[in-house]
Amino acid sequence: MDALLPNGWAHYLAGGLVIGAGVALLFLATGLIGGISTFYTAVWSFVSRQPYFQQARFVGSRNWRVVYAIGLVAGALLWLLTSGAAPIVTHVTWWQLAVGGFIAGFGARLSSGCTSGHGICGLASLQLPSLLAVLIFLATAIATAHAVRALGGA
Amino acid sequence: MRGKTLAWVLVAGVLFGYGLALSTMIQPEVVLSFLRFQDFGLLLVLGGAAGVTLVAYQFGPRLLGKPFAADTFGVHPSTLNARTLGGAATFGVGWGLCGVCPGPALAGLGAGNWPLFVSVLAMLAGAYVQGRWFGD
Numbered sequence: 001m002d003a004l005l006p007n008g009w010a011h012y013l014a015g016g017l018v019i020g021a022g023v024a025l026l027f028l029a030t031g032l033i034g035g036i037s038t039f040y041t042a043v044w045s046f047v048s049r050q051p052y053f054q055q056a057r058f059v060g061s062r063n064w065r066v067v068y069a070i071g072l073v074a075g076a077l078l079w080l081l082t083s084g085a086a087p088i089v090t091h092v093t094w095w096q097l098a099v100g101g102f103i104a105g106f107g108a109r110l111s112s113g114c115t116s117g118h119g120i121c122g123l124a125s126l127q128l129p130s131l132l133a134v135l136i137f138l139a140t141a142i143a144t145a146h147a148v149r150a151l152g153g154a
Numbered sequence: 155m156r157g158k159t160l161a162w163v164l165v166a167g168v169l170f171g172y173g174l175a176l177s178t179m180i181q182p183e184v185v186l187s188f189l190r191f192q193d194f195g196l197l198l199v200l201g202g203a204a205g206v207t208l209v210a211y212q213f214g215p216r217l218l219g220k221p222f223a224a225d226t227f228g229v230h231p232s233t234l235n236a237r238t239l240g241g242a243a244t245f246g247v248g249w250g251l252c253g254v255c256p257g258p259a260l261a262g263l264g265a266g267n268w269p270l271f272v273s274v275l276a277m278l279a280g281a282y283v284q285g286r287w288f289g290d
Contacts, residue, residue: 004193005193005194005195007178007195009195009198011176011177012177012178012195012196012199013199014176014177014202015173015174015176015178015179015199015202016173016177016198016200016201016203016205016206017173017202017205018172018173018176018177019169019170019174019177019199019203019206020204020206020207021169021173021206022166022167022169022172022173023166023170023203024206024207024209024211024214025162025166025169026162026167027207027210027211028210028214028218028221029162029165029166029222029223029224030159030162030163030166030224031220031221031225031226032224032228033228033229033230034166036255036256036257036260037281039256040256040278041281044281044282044285048286050286052285052286053285053286063160064155064159064160064163067160067164067167068163068167068170069167069260070167071164071165071166071167071169071170071171072167072170072171072174072261072264073171073261073263073264074164074167074171074264075168075169075174075261075264076174076175076180076262076264076265077171077264078172079171079175079176079264079265083175083176087265087266087267088181088265088266089266089268089269090182090262090267090269090270092252092253092269094272096253097182097252097254097269097276098272098275099248099252100248100249100250100251100253100254100273101248101252101254101272101274101275101276101277101280102277102279102280102283103244103245103247103248103251103280104245104248104249104252104254104255104256104277105248105256105276105277105278105279105281105284106245106280106281106283106284106288107241107242107243107245107246107247107248107280108241108256108281109241109280109281109284110237110240110241110244110284111238111241111242112231112232112237112238112241113232113238113242114245114255114256115200116255116257117230118232119200119203119204120200120203121207123204123207123208124207124210124211124212124230125211125229125230125232126208126212129232129238130230130232132234132238132239133232133241133242136239136242137243137246139246140242140247141189141246141247141249142189142190142191142250143246144246144247144250145186145189145190145250146190147250148251153251
């Protein structure tokens with residue numbers, strides 16, 4: 001087990017269960033499907049007159065998506081304040097964060113889902129397209145992460 | 155949307171963000187170590203989260219009839235086509251490059267991982283380009 005999970009398993013499983021509790025509560029209380037990536041498109045409806053961003057699915061959901069995003073930030077802050085842990089600042093290079101973030105944002109929206117939309121909500125909905133999406137993005141992410149390491153990146 | 159509904163949304167988001175921080179998914183290094191087969195913890199996070207959500211999605215509507223602060227249960231829409239699969243392949247390339255996905259990018263800010271703000275801005279830019287020039 002140490003070879004597979006050198007940093008232990010409990011915090012991973014506990015964290016996953018809490019994430020699931022959040023997405024499950026969102027659904028049971030409000031009926032909403034709690035993927036994150038739509039937030040990144042929906043907020044453009046506040047500032048862009050482009051017809052794509054003015055669709056009802058973005059204008060009509062942007063308010064709750066912003067509240068959900070605020071909740072994400074607040075939840076992590078709550079963890080920081082209650083766990084006694086020091087903030088951990090990433091050493092991944094800024095160009096990786098920028099270029100990788102751009103590609104991930106573009107791809108997630110093209111795919112209509114990310115690790116939460118397809119990975120959590122799609123799998124929990126027993127949707128075949130989401131399962132395929134998860135397998136595909138895991139494969140390309142694994143290949144990319146290995147390639148970056150081989151080329152000397154973080 | 156009513157204030158009561160939004161309050162539930164906030165609580166759900168807080169749980170999600172707390173879980174992302176607790177599971178260390180807000181550290182790109184941990185995600186990258188999974189993608190490089192050095193630590194398989196991410197599968198426990200994904201499995202735990204999807205497992206709990208699966209129970210709610212599959213049994214909630216049957217047991218409750220309707221959500222307790224809204225009128226109808228939503229359905230997760232996903233379509234089997236080139237956009238879904240090609241977008242997923244593209245997303246993976248970006249994720250593998252930076253180790254940050256859309257949820258942890260936001261949650262990381264709350265836990266003081268401030269460089270992830272670069273990824274939040276980049277994801278916003280990526281989403282804009284997708285919607286503006288590649289929208290369906």
